[in-house]
Amino acid sequence: MDSKIKLRVQGLTGNQQQTNTYVLVLAEENSPNRIPVVVGLAEAQSIAIAMEGIIPPRPLTHDLFYSFIKTFDIHLVEIFIYKFEDGVFFSELVFEKDGRLIRIDSRTSDAIAIAIRARCSIYAHPDVVCNCSIDIDKITASGDDNDSNDVDDNGEDNYEVYGLEPEGIKDGEVLEKWLATLDPEDLQQRFTDAVSNENYEYAKMYKDELHRREIEEEGEKND
Numbered sequence: 001m002d003s004k005i006k007l008r009v010q011g012l013t014g015n016q017q018q019t020n021t022y023v024l025v026l027a028e029e030n031s032p033n034r035i036p037v038v039v040g041l042a043e044a045q046s047i048a049i050a051m052e053g054i055i056p057p058r059p060l061t062h063d064l065f066y067s068f069i070k071t072f073d074i075h076l077v078e079i080f081i082y083k084f085e086d087g088v089f090f091s092e093l094v095f096e097k098d099g100r101l102i103r104i105d106s107r108t109s110d111a112i113a114i115a116i117r118a119r120c121s122i123y124a125h126p127d128v129v130c131n132c133s134i135d136i137d138k139i140t141a142s143g144d145d146n147d148s149n150d151v152d153d154n155g156e157d158n159y160e161v162y163g164l165e166p167e168g169i170k171d172g173e174v175l176e177k178w179l180a181t182l183d184p185e186d187l188q189q190r191f192t193d194a195v196s197n198e199n200y201e202y203a204k205m206y207k208d209e210l211h212r213r214e215i216e217e218e219g220e221k222n223d
Contacts, residue, residue, distance in 0.1 A: 004080060004123040009051065009112060010034065012044055013200065023201040024112060026122070033133035035124070036200035037089055043109035050116040062113040069095070069118075077101070079115040081108055081124040084132050134203050136195050179209045
């Protein structure tokens with residue numbers, strides 16, 4: 001397997017789980033894989049401005065950084081997302097100066113904002129793509145085979161019984177407890193629907209819960 005996988009910025013979507021944040025969607029080239037990355041409001045605005053080619057009246061921080069490296073003839077080779085740990089993406093800026101490669105650690109949102117301005121390539125470690133991506137083709141196909149809504153013994157939708165939906169839950173602990181109440185079929189269907197609607201933040205949330213349950217089941221088998 002290659003040591004890195006090329007990505008492109010697909011776009012930004014609103015984050016219904018957290019206020020003042022957005023979801024940056026990265027797409028693997030020539031693949032249905034999508035990686036959702038939560039970014040702050042300021043970073044989302046900076047990324048959106050760069051994507052639209054808008055020049056602000058005064059330079060933003062990312063504009064200033066890019067102007068600095070251009071002025072001093074420093075070449076930004078690529079952005080590399082090398083790790084995902086505890087819900088955080090770790091990235092680095094890879095520069096070339098006088099024939100020497102220099103790597104500088106960076107928040108992923110800042111790295112992407114700069115990469116768009118510099119028109120440099122964006123890469124990710126295969127483990128990051130494997131663990132964090134969503135294959136929209138597979139999910140859409142599996143969703144076509146299951147059009148029925150999950151109901152409980154009383155014939156009511158499970159989420160109506162509990163009276164909750166994720167967009168109404170602001171507390172992270174409560175959200176985790178709510179996810180734990182979903183039966184596997186309902187959870188899988190929600191994951192499928194989220195991907196179909198390009199709601200990648202929710203899709204990642206459901207995928208993480210499915211993954212947590214898989215790990216839990218493996219642990220129980222090994223006990």
